[in-house]
Amino acid sequence: xxxxxxxxxxxxxxxxxxxxxxxxxxxxxxxxxxxxxxxxxxxxxxxxxxxxxxxxxxxxxxxxxxxxxxxxxxxxxxxxxxxxxxxxxxxxxxxxxxxxxxxxxxxxxxxxxxxxxxxxxxxxxxxxxxxxxxxxxxxxxxxxxxxxxxxxxxxxxxxxxxxxxxxxxxxxxxxxxxxxxxxxxxxxxxxxxxxxxxxxxxxxxxxxxxxxxxxxxxxxxxxxxxxxxxxxxxxxxxxxxxxxxxxxxxxxxxxxxxxxxxxxxxxxxxxxxxxxxxxxxxxxxxxxxxxxxxxxxxxxxxxxxxxxxxxxxxxxxxxxxxxxxxxxxxxxxxxxxxxxxxxxxxxxxxxxxxxxxxxxxxxxxxxxxxxxxxxxxxxxxxxxxxxxxxxxxxxxxxxxxxxxxxxxxxxxxxxxxxxxxxxxxxxxxxxxxxxxxxxxxxxxxxxxxxxxxxxxxxxxxxxxxxxxxxxxxxxxxxxxxxxxxxxxxxxxxxxxxxxxxxxxxxxxxxxxxxxxxxxxxxxxxxxxxxxxxxxxxxxxxxxxxxxxxxxxxxxxxxxxxxxxxxxxxxxxxxxxxxxxxxxxxxxxxxxxxxxxxxxxxxxxxxxxxxxxxxxxxxxxxxxxxxxxxxxxxxxxxxxxxxxxxxxxxxxxxxxxxxxxxxxxxxxxxxxxxxxxxxxxxxxxxxxxxxxxxxxxxxxxxxxxxxxxxxxxxxxxxxxxxxxxxxxxxxxxxxxxxxxxxxxxxxxxxxxxxxxxxxxxxxxxxxxxxxxxxxxxxxxxxxxxxxxxxxxxxxxxxxxxxxxxxxxxxxxxxxxxxxxxxxxxxxxxxxxxxxxxxxxxxxxxxxxxxxxxxxxxxxxxxxxxxxxxxxxxxxxxxxxxxxxxxx
RNA sequence: GCUUCUGUAGCCCAACGGAAGAGGCACCAAGCUCAGAACUUGGCGAGUGGAGGUUCGAAUCCUCCCGGAAGCACCA
Numbered sequence: 033x034x035x036x037x038x039x040x041x042x043x044x045x046x047x048x049x050x051x052x053x054x055x056x057x058x059x060x061x062x063x064x065x066x067x068x069x070x071x072x073x074x075x076x077x078x079x080x081x082x083x084x085x086x087x088x089x090x091x092x093x094x095x096x097x098x099x100x101x102x103x104x105x106x107x108x109x110x111x112x113x114x115x116x117x118x119x120x121x122x123x124x125x126x127x128x129x130x131x132x133x134x135x136x137x138x139x140x141x142x143x144x145x146x147x148x149x150x151x152x153x154x155x156x157x158x159x160x161x162x163x164x165x166x167x168x169x170x171x172x173x174x175x176x177x178x179x180x181x182x183x184x185x186x187x188x189x190x191x192x193x194x195x196x197x198x199x200x201x202x203x204x205x206x207x208x209x210x211x212x213x214x215x216x217x218x219x220x221x222x223x224x225x226x227x228x229x230x231x232x233x234x235x236x237x238x239x240x241x242x243x244x245x246x247x248x249x250x251x252x253x254x255x256x257x258x259x260x261x262x263x264x265x266x267x268x269x270x271x272x273x274x275x276x277x278x279x280x281x282x283x284x285x286x287x288x289x290x291x292x293x294x295x296x297x298x299x300x301x302x303x304x305x306x307x308x309x310x311x312x313x314x315x316x317x318x319x320x321x322x323x324x325x326x327x328x329x330x331x332x333x334x335x336x337x338x339x340x341x342x343x344x345x346x347x348x349x350x351x352x353x354x355x356x357x358x359x360x361x362x363x364x365x366x367x368x369x370x371x372x373x374x375x376x377x378x379x380x381x382x383x384x385x386x387x388x389x390x391x392x393x394x395x396x397x398x399x400x401x402x403x404x405x406x407x408x409x410x411x412x413x414x415x416x417x418x419x420x421x422x423x424x425x426x427x428x429x430x431x432x433x434x435x436x437x438x439x440x441x442x443x444x445x446x447x448x449x450x451x452x453x454x455x456x457x458x459x460x461x462x463x464x465x466x467x468x469x470x471x472x473x474x475x476x477x478x479x480x481x482x483x484x485x486x487x488x489x490x491x492x493x494x495x496x497x498x499x500x501x502x503x504x505x506x507x508x509x510x511x512x513x514x515x516x517x518x519x520x521x522x523x524x525x526x527x528x529x530x531x532x533x534x535x536x537x538x539x540x541x542x543x544x545x546x547x548x549x550x551x552x553x554x555x556x557x558x559x560x561x562x563x564x565x566x567x568x569x570x571x572x573x574x575x576x577x578x579x580x581x582x583x584x585x586x587x588x589x590x591x592x593x594x595x596x597x598x599x600x601x602x603x604x605x606x607x608x609x610x611x612x613x614x615x616x617x618x619x620x621x622x623x624x625x626x627x628x629x630x631x632x633x634x635x636x637x638x639x640x641x642x643x644x645x646x647x648x649x650x651x652x653x654x655x656x657x658x659x660x661x662x663x664x665x666x667x668x669x670x671x672x673x674x675x676x677x678x679x680x681x682x683x684x685x686x687x688x689x690x691x692x693x694x695x696x697x698x699x700x701x702x703x704x705x706x707x708x709x710x711x712x713x714x715x716x717x718x719x720x721x722x723x724x725x726x727x728x729x730x731x732x733x734x735x736x737x738x739x740x741x742x743x744x745x746x747x748x749x750x751x752x753x754x755x756x757x758x759x760x761x762x763x764x765x766x767x768x769x770x771x772x773x774x775x776x777x778x779x780x781x782x783x784x785x786x787x788x789x790x791x792x793x794x795x796x797x798x799x800x801x802x803x804x805x806x807x808x809x810x811x812x813x814x815x816x817x818x819x820x821x822x823x824x825x826x827x828x829x830x831x832x833x834x835x836x837x838x839x840x841x842x843x844x845x846x847x848x849x850x851x852x853x854x855x856x857x858x859x860x861x862x863x864x865x866x867x868x869x870x871x872x873x874x875x876x877x878x879x880x881x882x883x884x885x886x887x888x889x890x891x892x893x894x895x896x897x898x899x900x901x902x903x904x905x906x907x908x909x910x911x912x913x914x915x916x917x918x
Numbered sequence: 919g920c921u922u923c924u925g926u927a928g929c930c931c932a933a934c935g936g937a938a939g940a941g942g943c944a945c946c947a948a949g950c951u952c953a954g955a956a957c958u959u960g961g962c963g964a965g966u967g968g969a970g971g972u973u974c975g976a977a978u979c980c981u982c983c984c985g986g987a988a989g990c991a992c993c994a
Contacts, residue, residue: 274922278989780941906974912936917975
């Protein structure tokens with residue numbers, strides 16, 4: 033739907049002619065403005081208001097201020113806000129802060145583009161603060177509340193001072209180090225590109241030029257040192273989605289195997305390979321190393337001219353390829369290095385090659401080639417004519433190397449393996465490793481897929497790395513007292529082939545803190561993931577200028593009780609934050625090892641996206657009847673809402689037309705919160721109708737309810753429908769509470785409240801049943817308002833006030849249910865014969881199984897279905913059903 | 919290829935191993951309307967992606983297959 037339908041029905045106003053009191057109309061605009069202001073003034077979301085209560089830290093991932101928010105972003109904040117309000121009502125001292133992950137590429141790119149187009153520069157700071165202003169306004173409009181006094185922005189010197197401080201601490205503890213590494217470089221744009229700016233085919237995402245690799249000295253954090261703890265402690269997390277845990281496990285990628293050494297023929301050198309299949313050692317017919325492996329160059333030097341050229345060309349080609357993914361599982365290529373290695377157990381010479389399928393950054397960068405038992409090796413061997421030697425035989429079959437069409441990678445029995453013949457291969461594996469260990473030619477090893485974290489960025493809009501390079505003293509950390517190293521204003525964003533900061537003379541040139549000779553500052557900035565790896569701690573001391581935080585305060589509020597955000601941050605941010613927390617634990621600044629006890633990964637909101645063959649992704653407003661405004665037919669696909677696909681739905685028109693409460697309610701109702709959902713604007717009307725019905729139901733009852741208590745007494749003599757609604761009220765409290773507690777099932781919680789309203793509307797006897805009837809009505813309506821408050825807070829506040837309460841609905845406790853009141857007096861249960869429902873019987877709620885059994889067997893329809901046959905078995909499921917088996 | 923998730927009325931989605939339907943959208947009918955929308959009341963509508971298995975009983979558990987999503991992938 034391009035433009036929201038302008039027809040909002042006007043709520044009926046009771047006609048004065050009927051001489052009934054004028055009821056107020058549901059003026060959501062006025063109501064929402066009023067209560068938003070009230071919450072701000074009253075400090076509803078200020079943490080530490082109730083220090084006598086248990087704390088609860090609810091945190092929604094802070095966003096990157098990219099522009100404006102769409103309804104998909106809204107889901108995140110609304111879920112968090114509903115939880116926060118619920119926890120306030122549950123009596124917690126709630127902390128729910130918000131901030132901005134404000135350093136990063138888009139702001140800088142906007143500046144570069146503006147600078148290139150017309151000499152009218154937009155400073156990233158202005159771009160960022162403008163966006164923050166808009167987004168904050170949007171969050172307010174949703175009725176989402178935070179403790180804004182703790183607001184932080186990672187681009188603020190008061191924040192990045194401590195990001196730099198954290199860097200220094202890591203450096204001090206030898207967890208930050210420098211190393212040469214290739215970066216993506218676009219020769220056209222004259223700039224370094226982040227990985228995400230490189231397209232799949234290895235071209236620059238802006239100009240389409242092929243990206244090349246450039247070697248630069250860069251800073252790393254030694255996260256691999258924490259690999260085992262990051263993996264093991266996943267077990268300690270109280271409640272994280274399985275899929276996120278699975279992703280982290282895969283990301284860390286712990287592999288147990290063995291390292292085996294092959295002596296290089298005619299040299300003292302030993303080449304180490306990593307393998308998980310030591311059992312196939314006797315099947316080795318060649319050995320390959322990654323093109324980047326140091327031995328490649330050494331071998332190449334000894335080669336005759338032609339061979340050397342071949343190797344060099346191959347290596348150059350592979351390096352160029354590295355920008356894109358080296359073709360997955362496709363053709364394998366290699367060249368001989370003109371050398372041989374010695375098999376550690378047989379002493380045979382084995383040919384040494386370099387091949388593109390060997391990766392330098394996994395294991396040791398060298399692979400033993402076992403064509404018979406590894407598919408990649410098999411393909412490579414077939415291509416270059418290496419022999420296939422079978423050393424694992426499947427049970428009850430014999431493999432013939434001549435006829436094999438693919439590698440045999442399963443388990444079997446060792447053959448052609450000398451003293452290890454006839455052993456099951458999994459046993460043979462450890463025996464072979466033992467034998468190698470005895471000869472000091474191998475040992476069990478563990479490798480990880482996790483790499484050290486490269487944090488250098490040759491970019492302007494980030495926190496400067498606080499080190500100084502001095503000709504005399506080398507790398508010198510900036511003294512703590514000189515932090516923050518201020519990001520200078522005057523950087524020129526025109527790409528010039530190095531970090532923009534390198535062009536800022538006053539920034540670069542400084543004096544060495546140690547020897548006071550002239551020295552140069554580091555001009556790279558930090559990866560923005562460093563900023564976000566610790567922000568959840570800074571909320572505890574957002575304005576503290578002396579310290580990163582006070583440990584005892586952090587230890588009080590953390591770990592975060594509930595972290596909410598997208599699963600797309602499952603690996604990077606969530607692993608980095610865990611790493612930093614463990615480091616802070618190790619240096620005794622915090623007393624917990626995991627930052628987030630519970631994580632909730634909400635699903636994404638999708639919508640149709642339209643692609644015009646000429647104009648690319650186009651907004652829905654430019655599409656009608658399957659055609660773009662340019663006249664071309666568009667391709668329409670479902671995609672998650674995003675700026676790039678131009679399919680984000682702005683919240684403002686919806687809030688304007690239906691109100692924030694309606695948008696919130698629909699967003700919560702759209703489906704299971706952890707699952708992706710399709711935004712369907714036409715469905716919003718359902719949520720709006722519901723709120724309107726709630727409003728109306730309360731308005732109708734109000735004139736009768738003043739002075740009536742909310743506790744109905746002596747309902748035994750009340751009419752059935754009044755008794756039933758009292759029961760329904762308590763059942764609904766139970767249901768809604770369980771749905772929230774048991775995994776944020778707001779969709780079913782809202783449905784339960786809708787059900788309650790439907791039931792309330794059916795009751796005929798509230799008035800005729802006297803005081804108990806009215807008390808039951810008040811109980812029902814007040815409970816309804818309380819249960820609705822976390823989801824649709826504005827209307828709930830307004831109705832709560834109308835019901836005669838002077839305090840905010842959030843000052844009132846979340847309702848509790850009376851288990852006794854939930855129990856039905858009489859229940860109907862189905863009776864099955866051989867699993868098919870044949871009849872129903874009514875029994876008192878507390879009746880024993882025997883009564884259900886007797887009633888069922890006495891039922892005429894059951895007797896008919898039995899056809900005179902005696903029951904062989906009767907299964908009674910208490911309160912649920914009876915099954916008669918013949 | 920591997921890992922995780924997922925498939926229930928026209929659509930979005932509920933159902934501790936126990937009556938296939940809670941809620942919403944759409945649709946139909948009546949009421950209300952000059953009319954449409956809105957509103958009120960009532961109604962229609964799947965046998966749970968497919969095939970087996972376990973069970974007194976399966977949407978739910980197991981196996982295989984088909985379809986969708988996400989993450990990781992020449993990881994030795």
